[in-house]
Amino acid sequence: MPDFHVLIGMMSHETNTFSTVKTTLEDFRPLYGQEIVENFRNTKSGIGGYIDVFEKEEIEYIPTIAASATPAGELINEDFWFIVNYITSGIKKAKKIDGVLLALHGAMVAQGVPEAEGTLLKEVKKVVGNKPVIITLDLHGLISDMMTENCDAIFGYDTNPHVDMYERGVEAAETMVKTLRGKLKPIVTHRKLPMVPPTINQRTTEGPMVKLLETARKMEQQRNVINVCIFPAFPYADVKRVGSAVVAVTNNDYKLAQKLVDELGEQMWNLREEFLKPLTPIDEAVLTAIKETQGPIILADVADNPGGGAPGDGTEILKELIKQKAKNVGVACIKDPEAVNKAIETGVRNNITMMIGGKTDDFHGEPIEVTGKIRTITDGKFIHRAMSIGVPADVGKTAVIDVNGIEIILSEKSHAPNDPEIFRRNGIEPTDKKIILLKSRGHFRAAYEPFSKKIIEVDAPGLTTPNLQLFTYNNLPRPIWPFETTK
């Protein structure tokens, strides 16, 4: 059996270019070489999928760098090039490389590099020549010519919440193996649509994505079709490649791939209005949650979602919960390192009055004064039991302050609480709460929907608001729906 060597790596960031918080290499807490294997082996992550396939198929894999950070503003230019150079020099240094498999996001922007993934892939191609380069992407990736021209196959997540990272990782790695063994010759193409729907109704269990995925699955039944995927778009980036896209990977049949993306793209365009969805005003949402007889009622702060690059320290909904005297409430999380430190100084069981939240920028409400008892203090580390099952999480130190029955988790770092473990780690049983306030747009649904009685998407201010008209775009390709309606 010939022996094949595949270089693997990860560079993942969803960049909200409207955020004032710059992203640095430190935020990525990169893992190198063998650390990557130790961290991801036996996890339901994309890299976990690569590792499983390569070990089963006895393919040598060379782990380089795995860098992934919570969404925020642009990555510092030098830090971006550090990651790129680490990967390309890994290729140059290796004795033998037969292919490259990378876990990317697709909506990453670095300072002076609007096309982070495309630029990385171009650099990789320069070094590997005609050897296959295959990538996995987040469903919120922003696809461009530079990306499809510099790789051989793309596997985007088919689920939102993204619960199929592992499966897509497996698929991508299996395609790599078949390509190396001469059984496939993948080619990839895409079609871009002049539309940018808010992320609120891009879920894959209801709404327009269900219909589009059905078409994609049917297309995949055809001969020589390897993969068809849909990228509804991440709208919080002011770059030229913003917009929805569809992607097809076929076995060396460009005409077929083009036909598929044309058909699927047409369907997506025709369904665009279905991506819009109304939100509930803050006061009405809180009143409804209080009036419900049974809980948990989830208030989703969709506009302050750290999963989309917002800071997660917005105070408007919390302020209303306090005002309307809501009881038995759990809040995850308010990012406020200063408040966490004050809580630690105060100590568990002691009372404190302090200002919390609203400290990162002017888009998420003012800091609010609260008085309450410190309940718990933790190091903020836990293991994911939902989404990336088995992967360690670290939200920095945390403290819970109990404000008249509203238990607020304060965290050092921005965190989208998509895994209820964040509550349990902090001594709160989320299923016992009447009301849960989550800083999340939709990924929480995978784990919370099974035990919640109702989910209310709240119209609070923030950097991930579905009201795209509130942003000033300078680089968006125009015309583009929903700003303009012409195609």
Ligand SMILES: [Zn+2]
């Ligand atoms: Zn995503």
